[in-house]
Amino acid sequence: MEAANNSKKEERFTHPVRTRVTLSVYQRLEKLIEKGDCHSIGEVSRKILSNEQIKVFHVDASLNSVMEELALVRKELKAIGVNINQITKAFHSSRNESSKSFYALKVAERYETVGKKVDVLLEIVSQLAEKWLQRS
Template identity: 40%
Template sequence: MTKKKAIQKPLLNHVIAIRIDDTKYNELKTLLDGNEPNAMSRLLRDILYNEPVTVYAKDPSLDIVMEELGRLRAEIKAIGVNINQITRQFNTYPEPQRKALYAKMAFKEHLALQPKITQLLEIISQLAKRWLSE
């Protein structure tokens, strides 16, 4: 199999130095803070060559929501693991008494899962109202 040739980019041989006022510099700095590469030269090159400049906006109010979603995910996963372990025990023993015991244990875990799912749905509906109303 032959190796594909890399796309040749033109060499950037020329250095251009300009001076700008504080207002324009702060405007560029604001764009740079939301831009992924975080290099002023790359940002200015994208602007000069009319390439798209992607600006990422971070909403600090979502940090708490994301932590809550992560916590709920971990709790739901732990309950799911417990239910899987109980189910494995249920299927291991043929005696009806043991099966009844494991069925009760699994039902208790299922009941513990319900409030977590309700809480998760509330958070999702709040996010939907916030982001899908536009």
């Protein structure tokens, strides 16, 4: 336990380093903050100086429309699910058989809609898989 505490003490940033850089270097460091996993110029500088990896994230703008479509399908499926729950509640509180049959038909219609949405999702996933596999 004591060895772990000693190593943590050694890892603390106790020695300040100050420097000046050109505008272009500073802008490159800022880009690393925007696109990477660092939150400050100091953190970027420390990782560079200590030869640590900086994870840079790339956003594929071509996927924006696909993600919007997926979000829309998700929203629609959630609404259908809420509607099915409401119909189910009405079914269980209904006392006569004709009402129960009506609610059962309504639920069947909603599940048919779910099937169509799942088909849309499968098509989107298929397109994504083709795009992804082309990169490999």
